[in-house]
Amino acid sequence: MTDLVPIRRALISVSDKTGLLDFARALDARGVKLLSTGGTAKALREAGLSVRDVADVTGFPEMMDGRVKTLHPAVHGGLLALRDDQEHLAAMEAHGIAPIDLLVVNLYPFEETVAKGAAYDDCIENIDIGGPAMIRAAAKNHAFVNVVVDVADYHALLAELDANDDRTTLAFRQRLAQAAYARTAAYDAAVSTWMAAAIGETTPRRRAFAGTLAQSLRYGENPHQKAAFYTDGSARPGVATAKQWQGKELSYNNINDTDAAFELVAEFGAGSGPACAIIKHANPCGVARGATLAEAYGRAFDCDRTSAFGGIIALNQPLDGATAAEISNIFTEVVIAPGADEAAREIFAKKKNLRLLTTDGLPDPSVASLAFRQVSGGFLVQDKDNGAIGAADLKVVTKRAPTEQEIADLLFAWTVAKHVKSNAIVYVKDGATVGVGAGQMSRVDSTRIAARKAQDMAEALGLAAPLTQGSVVASDAFFPFSDGLLTAAEAGATAVVQPGGSVRDEEVIAAADEAGLAMVFTGMRHFRH
Incomplete structure (x- = not known):
């Protein structure tokens, strides 16, 4: 393969126009001829840049509401032609096809359209066809063609041209090609995942998952x-x-634990009063409600002060100075909350090893x-456990029914148990x-173990x-x-909540009655492995 290749002609067609004009000006200053479509061409012209419409190159106007504009041999031939193959060069000359050395495309905003809750037909219209086809063609021919699919790569390309006398290296084009295929794969994954949900297909024959790199971590669960x-x-x-x-x-373990903490505390919506996990x-190792966040934190801390050292703290309301002052008394890895006031941030600023995260909201635990x-x-796929119960869902199975206070605590304990690794046992009081x-x-x-920890804390x-x-x-x-009971x-313990469903339920119920316990069944299990 050829190593260094120049860029003489670029096709730019982008929905996200962030940084577009500065990037295009930089290409124009290097003598690169610009081709474009629709709104992108309009933006370039308004900026005073010379640009040729793709329609002029193909001889066909954009049609069918823009569905057809780049699906043409004059475009794909310019992207796919091997510059060192005489037959390809002859075909280009015979059909008037000019090479395209750089493709800049960032696709219709399908993911954003879905995220906004758009109707089915609107989502369909935001599925890009020509863009992915061009991206895949350019990426396949990376021996000669550069393909840019992310705004973040504009600067990298210009820096590469500066370093190589307006040429790019094969290694650079390979990295761009890999990123391009990852983008089209992620795009197709988003489309297929959305469509499966839209048509009620719970177990599609093929599943695709995709993500965008947010952070390269120092290491995973362990340094190796x-x-x-x-x-x-x-x-x-x-x-x-x-x-x-x-x-x-944040480290791998920080991210994992912080997510677990915030998802748990989100079970207690901000409107239900202060809560801490x-x-x-x-x-x-501690979850509690309180009249204030500081009180909620203190009560959660008193469940297991030993384990709380170096832990993750999640709050369901914005962090205030009084709570921050209490938290600062021990070493804490991360605090995550919907917000944090200036007093709290000033207090934490003195704790250089503590990470403070704010989210501007709580996740909805009921969303599928x-x-x-x-x-x-392979991999296992399941619905996230968003099962929840209320007082009306509890089935009293013992002679004694739980009191109103016991019911409130049973529901609280059941909610926490959902977030504890199995086998899970959670004692709750007030x-x-x-x-x-x-x-x-x-x-x-x-x-x-849970009872022993309580004894140690006492x-x-x-x-x-x-x-x-x-x-x-x-x-x-x-x-x-009945031994666990x-x-x-x-x-x-004076009252128990459990799913029920054992072949020995009657034996366990009898043991509860003999011990004077109130016991309720939920009919729902919360295994967490």
């Missing part, structure tokens, strides 16, 4: 693992869309989306977790008894035996 962070283009408030005010770059290794996980030879058991192979072990806080006394307990799946009763 390479990693990067990609965004999917959605506007869902969270770690991917947050503004970082201070601190070093503290996460360590993707599991909550997909979750996927790679396995050997709107705050007081013991969390996560990720154990045995449910009874999770129950014991001793650390100088309490006469652990806060599990008079608490309620949630289990993310049914109790297969009785362990919770021994810890002081």
Whole structure:
């Protein structure tokens, strides 16, 4: 392949015109002849640049509302012709086809149209056809042709031309070609994913996922693992869309844990009162409501102060100075909230290792989306767990029904359990977790661990008894035996929420009655692996 090739003729057709005029002027100053279409050509002319319409080159006007304008041999021949192949050169000469050395296209805004909730027909009209066809042609012929699909590459191309006497290297064109194919792949993935949802196809024969690089990470879960962070283009408030005010770059584990924390606290909408979630290794070590954010944080912190050290804190309301002052008393990796006032930012500014993220909103936990996980030879896809219940969904199965306060705490505990790795056990008292058991192979072990943590905290806080006394307990799946239930009763729990559905339900219900517990079934499971 030829290494250095000049750019003499460029075709520019872009929907995103950010930086277009400066870029085109720079090409024009280098003597590059410009071809263009529609609105792009109009913008270039209005800027005083000399530009030729593609319609003049093809001999056909743009037609069918712009659906047909670049699908023509005069365009694709100019992109695909091999400059070192005599037959190709002869064909170009015979048919009056001039080479195109640079293609600049960034496609119709299909993803943005879908994100705005546009109607089906409007989404269809925003599927680009000619753009992807040209991009793929130019990328295939990267031995001779440069293809730019991202505004971010305008400067890189100009710098390459400056460094190589208005020519580009093969290595540079290869990088552009790879980016081009990734863009068309992502575009097609967006179209196919949207269409599957639009027509109700829940398990399409082929699935495609795509992302845009947001950050190259120092490493993955461990230093020997390479990693990067990609965004999917959605506007869902969270770690991917947050503004970082201070601190070093987020790590792989920071991003994973911050997402877990914010998705959990979002279960408690800002209008339902202040709430705080503290996460360590993707599991909550404290979740609480309070009259103020500071109180909510303090109650969450008191669930497991040891695990909270170096953790992630998520708030469901904008961070204020009083809460920031409390958080500053221990080392915290990340704080994420819908916002932060000036007093809070000033306090955190003194903590150089703490990252503060704001999101301008909370994600809606009820919105359907997909979750996927790679396995050997493929990947699993499922709906995100957005299952939720209310008091009316609870089925009382014991002789004693829960009190009004117990019901409130049972619903709170059930919501938190949804975000705890299985087997999950969550003790709650007065709107705050007081013991969390996560990720154990045995449910009874999770129950014991959570109770033991509560005992440890009682001793650390100088309490006469652990806060599990008079608490309620949630289990993310049914109790297969009565041992886990009785362990919770021994810890002081007075009411239990669980899915039910075990072949030993009657045995477990009888044990609850004998222990004086109130127990409700949800009919819904919340496994989280």
